Amino acid sequence: MSESIVIVTGGALGRWALAHIGPDDVLVGADRGALFLLRNGRRPELALGDFDSVTAEEKEDVRRGSAMFVDCDPVMKDWTDTEMAFNWALERKPRRIVMLGALGSRFDHSLANVHLLRKGLERGIECSIVDGCNEVRLIDREATIVRAGYTYVSLLPLTIDVTGITLTGFRYPLVDATLSIGQSLGISNELAGETGHIRIRDGLLLVIQSKDETPFDGS
The missing domain is CATH 3.40.50.10240 (Thiamin pyrophosphokinase, catalytic domain)
Structure with a gap:
């Protein structure tokens, strides 16, 4: 591979x-x-x-x-x-x-x-x-997030619930938290430094890194 x-x-x-x-x-x-x-x-x-x-x-x-x-x-x-x-x-x-x-x-x-x-x-x-302006990934266990020019990191569940969410290296940390579809709690977090770590216990979690720009140059 x-x-x-x-x-x-x-x-x-x-x-x-x-x-x-x-x-x-x-x-x-x-x-x-x-x-x-x-x-x-x-x-x-x-x-x-x-x-x-x-x-x-x-x-x-x-x-x-x-x-x-x-x-x-x-x-x-x-x-x-x-x-x-x-x-x-x-x-x-x-x-x-x-x-x-x-x-x-x-x-x-x-x-x-x-x-x-x-x-x-x-x-x-x-x-x-x-x-x-965006990079979208899906995780089911853990991931290391690198700033890579992005401003925000948003977390959205792709299953009904995502449980056991623990964030380290983020401006707004979470410890053993649950996100459910329909909640906006995970939107617009930020890394405290250049990297952060996400760990979850169960479920599928979308990790969206984004920045506020107009990137589309029409070419």
């Missing part, structure tokens, strides 16, 4: 995304995300989707510019383009999966993409969703 896979999909994208692509990352473009990669000098290992958000000419550019190309019927497919890309990445058993462009104006797609993190957690693969 040494491989790192970056999935670029068709949500909000800008030049900020390029900073999250390493030289050895395996690149997957889902729908318009594949076009974004090509226009920024990156060749997708795989481009897939129904390509309903690109023109016929752009689709042909993606076909020619990608190592592998999978064209899906937009009516008959059961999964979103992002989930198909994510499933492909899971089968390769990588060390980590990063999703770029997985958040955007379509809240239904954004929320569905956040839910994909559970599939990665169940496989023991480090997964995250990153945009210009």
